[in-house]
Each structure stands twice: as C-alpha cells, then as structure tokens.
Amino acid sequence: MLLDIRKLTIDFPPSRKRKAVRALEDVSLRLEAGESVSIVGESGSGKTTLIRCISGHVTPTSGSVSLFGVDIARAAGRRLVDLRRRCGVVSQDPYGSLPPTLTVLEAVMEPWILVRGREERQAGERTARALLEELGIGREEILSSRVRLSLSGGQRQRVAIARSLVLEPELLLCDEPTSMQDASTRGDILRILQRRQEAGMSMIFVTHDLFLARKAASRGLVLYRGEAVEEGFCRDFLASPQHPYTKALVAALPKLSSSGTYAGESDGR
Amino acid sequence: MISIRNLSITYGRMTSRGRSGETRAVKNLSLSVEKGKLFALAGESGSGKSSVLMAIPGLLPEGTRVSGEILLDGRNLTALSEEELNALRWRRIALIPQGAMNSFTPVLTVGRHLEEVLDVHLGLSKRSARERTDELLGMAGLDASLASRYPHELSGGQKQRAAIALALACDPDWLLCDEPTTALDVITQKGIVDTLKSLVETKGVGMLLVSHDLPLAASVCSRLFIMKEGALVEEGTPREIVVHPKNPHSAALVNALLELEREE
Numbered sequence: 001m002l003l004d005i006r007k008l009t010i011d012f013p014p015s016r017k018r019k020a021v022r023a024l025e026d027v028s029l030r031l032e033a034g035e036s037v038s039i040v041g042e043s044g045s046g047k048t049t050l051i052r053c054i055s056g057h058v059t060p061t062s063g064s065v066s067l068f069g070v071d072i073a074r075a076a077g078r079r080l081v082d083l084r085r086r087c088g089v090v091s092q093d094p095y096g097s098l099p100p101t102l103t104v105l106e107a108v109m110e111p112w113i114l115v116r117g118r119e120e121r122q123a124g125e126r127t128a129r130a131l132l133e134e135l136g137i138g139r140e141e142i143l144s145s146r147v148r149l150s151l152s153g154g155q156r157q158r159v160a161i162a163r164s165l166v167l168e169p170e171l172l173l174c175d176e177p178t179s180m181q182d183a184s185t186r187g188d189i190l191r192i193l194q195r196r197q198e199a200g201m202s203m204i205f206v207t208h209d210l211f212l213a214r215k216a217a218s219r220g221l222v223l224y225r226g227e228a229v230e231e232g233f234c235r236d237f238l239a240s241p242q243h244p245y246t247k248a249l250v251a252a253l254p255k256l257s258s259s260g261t262y263a264g265e266s267d268g269r
Numbered sequence: 270m271i272s273i274r275n276l277s278i279t280y281g282r283m284t285s286r287g288r289s290g291e292t293r294a295v296k297n298l299s300l301s302v303e304k305g306k307l308f309a310l311a312g313e314s315g316s317g318k319s320s321v322l323m324a325i326p327g328l329l330p331e332g333t334r335v336s337g338e339i340l341l342d343g344r345n346l347t348a349l350s351e352e353e354l355n356a357l358r359w360r361r362i363a364l365i366p367q368g369a370m371n372s373f374t375p376v377l378t379v380g381r382h383l384e385e386v387l388d389v390h391l392g393l394s395k396r397s398a399r400e401r402t403d404e405l406l407g408m409a410g411l412d413a414s415l416a417s418r419y420p421h422e423l424s425g426g427q428k429q430r431a432a433i434a435l436a437l438a439c440d441p442d443w444l445l446c447d448e449p450t451t452a453l454d455v456i457t458q459k460g461i462v463d464t465l466k467s468l469v470e471t472k473g474v475g476m477l478l479v480s481h482d483l484p485l486a487a488s489v490c491s492r493l494f495i496m497k498e499g500a501l502v503e504e505g506t507p508r509e510i511v512v513h514p515k516n517p518h519s520a521a522l523v524n525a526l527l528e529l530e531r532e533e
Contacts (some may be wrong), residue, residue: 043454126446153314154314182522187528214532248456254485256488258488
C-alpha cells in the first residue's frame with residue numbers, strides 16, 4: 001500500500017484572529033502503488049490540508065496517515081526526509097515555492113543535486129533540460145533567466161512541475177498545478193503527467209475543476225467543508241452526482257459544449 | 270452603442286533600468302456592442318482584453334499611446350478631455366475592475382462606500398443615499414443588512430457583489446466587467462454571472478465582460494469575441510464559435526476545452 005489514510009481529522013487551534021477550525025473530519029483514502037486520485041473541492045474544503053498531511057507537514061489531530069507503509073506522524077529526521085524524497089510536491093503558489101535567485105535551470109536541478117550530490121551534476125542538467133523542454137519552456141533564454149524576473153505565473157508553475165518530477169517521484173502531490181495555464185498548455189501538462197502515470201507514478205491531483213479532475217485521474221474524492229462527501233470514479237460524479245453539494249457543483253459548471261444552442265452534435269472536429 | 274474602430278494601444282515598457290521600449294498590447298481592433306445585450310471578450314492572459322476594456326472609459330495609464338476611435342453613440346471618447354470623460358464615467362459607463370473585491374477600503378463599511386459615491390457623483394442627501402444603498406445591494410443580490418458590515422466580514426463572492434452594487438450606483442447604461450468571477454468557487458461564479466445576466470435582461474444595460482474562462486464567457490454572452498496577442502481573431506455567437514471556429518488559434522482553444530469536457 002502506497003498510501004493509507006484512516007479516519008483523518010485535523011483541527012487547527014484557535015489563534016488571536018480566528019476560532020478553532022476543523023479542517024478535515026474523518027477522511028479516509030487508500031492508494032495502491034501506481035494508482036492516482038483527484039481531490040475536488042472549493043476553497044476552504046480542506047484539499048490543501050490533506051496534501052500537507054500526506055507530506056507530513058501537518059500532524060493529524062486523530063486518525064493516521066501511512067505513507068509507503070510508514071506512519072508519517074511517527075517518522076522523524078532521516079526517515080522523514082527519505083519518505084519525502086520519494087514524493088514530488090507541486091505547491092499551489094508558484095511565487096512562494098520557487099527559489100527566486102536561481103535561474104530556471106538551476107531551480108530544477110537543485111533537488112537533484114541535493115539528493116544525488118554535485119558529482120551527478122551533468123546527469124541532473126540533462127534530466128532538467130529534457131523536462132523543461134517537454135514542458136515547453138526549454139528555450140535557452142528561459143533556462144538562463146532568474147526565476148524572480150520575467151517569468152509569468154504559468155511559466156513558474158511549469159518550472160515547479162519540472163522541479164517536482166526531476167527525481168522521478170513514486171507519488172506526485174499536486175495542488176492546483178495548472179491553475180495559471182491557458183487551456184492548450186493545460187492539456188499538454190496533463191499529457192506529460194499521464195505519461196508518468198503510465199510509467200507507474202501515483203498522483204494525487206487537487207483541483208476545484210471537475211473536468212480537470214476526471215482528466216487527471218479516474219478515481220476522485222469530493223471534499224466539502226472538510227468532509228469527504230463523494231468518492232468513486234470522477235466520471236460517475238459528473239454523470240450522476242449523489243451528494244447535494246456535488247449536484248450543485250455539477251449544475252454550476254459552465255460547459256463550452258452546451259454553449260448557446262449547441263447540443264453536443266459533432267461536426268467531425 | 271459602443272463602436273471601437275481600428276483601436277491600437279501601445280504601452281511604454283518598464284524595465285529594471287526604467288522606461289524603455291514599447292509593448293503593442295492591442296493591434297488594430299474593431300468591434301461593436303449594443304445596449305441590452307451581454308458581450309464577452311475572452312482570450313489568454315496577456316492577449317490585450319483588459320487594455321481594450323480600460324480604454325473605453327479612458328483609464329489606461331499615462332503615457333500610453335492610443336490610436337483609433339471609440340465611439341459612444343457616435344461620440345469619439347478617445348478625443349475627449351479628462352473633464353468630459355469624468356462626466357461619463359460611472360454615470361454612463363461604469364467599470365468593475367479586475368480584483369474589485371480586494372479594492373475596498375478596510376475602514377469603511379460597505380454602505381459607506383456606496384453612500385460616498387452617491388454623494389460625490391449624484392449629490393444625494395444622506396437619507397436618500399441610504400435608501401438607494403439598500404436598493405443597490407438588492408440589485409447585486411445582497412441583503413440590505415450587509416450595508417453595516419466591513420469588507421473583511423464579507424466572503425469573496427459577497428465582496429464581488431458589493432463591487433457590482435458600487436458600479437450600479439449612478440444607474441449606468443454600460444457596465445464593463447473585468448474578470449468578475451475569477452478566484453471564486455464554481456457555485457459562487459454561477460451566482461454572480463446569473464446576477465450580471467439579469468441586470469442586462471431587466472435593466473437593459475449593455476455589458477462587456479472580460480474573462481479568460483472561455484466556457485464561462487460562452488455560457489452567458491449573446492456574442493463572443495476572442496483575442497490573441499492584441500488582435501481580435503474571432504467573433505460570433507458562442508454556438509458559431511464552438512461549432513465552427515474560423516481562426517486556427519481559437520479552434521485549438523475550443524478543441525482543448527471540448528476535449529477536457531468529453532468523456533473518453
């Protein structure tokens with residue numbers, strides 16, 4: 001079992017500014033090696049907290065998270081580092097999560113060098129270049145530009161994705177990784193992730209977009225105010241949502257295919 | 270009717286060493302919108318949508334070069350003085366700028382924001398301003414009791430609705446909305462666009478909505494424009510554009526989205 005989350009509850013203690021918050025309540029999720037799942041929910045539903053629990057950055061109030069067979073709350077030091085190295089993480093904020101002073105190429109090579117050492121630098125550079133090329137930002141002028149200068153949000157997100165894939169993780173945790181992409185680039189990124197999944201990588205894909213969720217993984221989990229309200233196959237949620245929240249979500253989803261009087265008829269395109 | 274003819278917009282570019290070079294954000298664009306209908310301008314980020322929208326009430330930054338004409342019922346807005354434009358802004362053409370929901374003054378209640386506009390622009394007495402405030406909040410789909418709240422006490426969707434109420438304050442003929450639902454949840458988005466749509470239908474305002482979200486834009490408008498790199502590349506009803514996109518760029522965009530919606 002790659003991931004086994006059991007009855008996970010997370011309470012954030014009260015602070016000066018806010019009351020105590022229950023971010024997740026009684027959430028369970030199991031993933032075998034090679035399986036992927038999309039987590040769907042609106043802002044405040046607990047999606048990001050769930051990701052942060054899996055990477056061991058948030059400690060469960062009750063329940064447990066077992067990653068690669070190890071209880072993450074009990075792992076510490078070297079052991080925790082080793083668990084985390086087997087995971088790639090794409091944070092939802094490509095502005096705060098990339099080292100601003102490095103060049104794009106250095107930012108992608110950094111995890112490689114930290115883990116494999118300076119002597120592996122050349123292989124790291126080859127891998128990083130190939131990844132950035134695959135993600136459509138392999139031009140020399142982009143590779144050599146500093147992250148904090150002249151990169152759009154969408155480009156930063158692609159740098160973050162390259163950085164998360166450079167060590168070939170067994171599990172990729174992505175938090176809204178394509179939120180700043182244009183529709184066509186988003187499709188390219190999903191195909192790149194799909195290729196990794198076909199090669200055996202597991203992925204947890206967090207999004208508020210049900211269509212995107214279905215594209216990223218066949219399995220899905222809908223979170224609403226910290227609770228898992230719907231679980232199963234994404235295509236089933238879209239076709240026949242069960243929970244009132246999922247029903248409202250599906251009903252509110254704008255569909256290009258039904259714009260105007262377009263009734264879904266195909267004209268061969 | 271607002272007719273834009275051969276509009277080009279060129280910004281002076283900021284570099285780390287100060288101003289140098291130029292960016293041509295809009296290239297020779299022509300389009301017309303009528304009152305009582307909802308038009309949407311879609312395109313990727315950086316395609317020039319917001320520049321077109323901001324050019325209408327003359328709100329582009331100083332030093333921006335604008336050529337071409339923007340005709341409001343035949344009157345060329347690009348030739349007007351700041352004073353003449355001020356007489357039109359808010360009263361005839363109201364703008365909901367990008368990120369409007371984050372632009373409230375934190376120390377004023379929502380009601381005070383509205384009363385201030387009614388006082389400054391229409392000279393309403395305190396009492397009639399208060400009555401009008403209730404009415405405006407109602408039109409934007411908010412409860413009148415929210416007038417006494419401060420911006421931080423409102424959700425993102427409520428703040429966006431308050432921005433709509435603010436734009437409606439002087440009973441404008443035209444409403445220009447820049448990404449009015451971006452960063453809101455899908456269900457909240459739907460509620461906001463339904464409110465915008467009903468303003469067009471019941472009050473007869475003309476609306477130009479800018480959005481990078483093509484499915485959302487296509488779901489509400491009666492006519493759709495698509496921009497790419499400063500140029501208008503597609504124009505038609507949503508159905509026409511979805512079924513028969515003429516331009517290769519919009520065809521690629523439409524197909525990428527339809528592929529996402531299609532179940533494999």
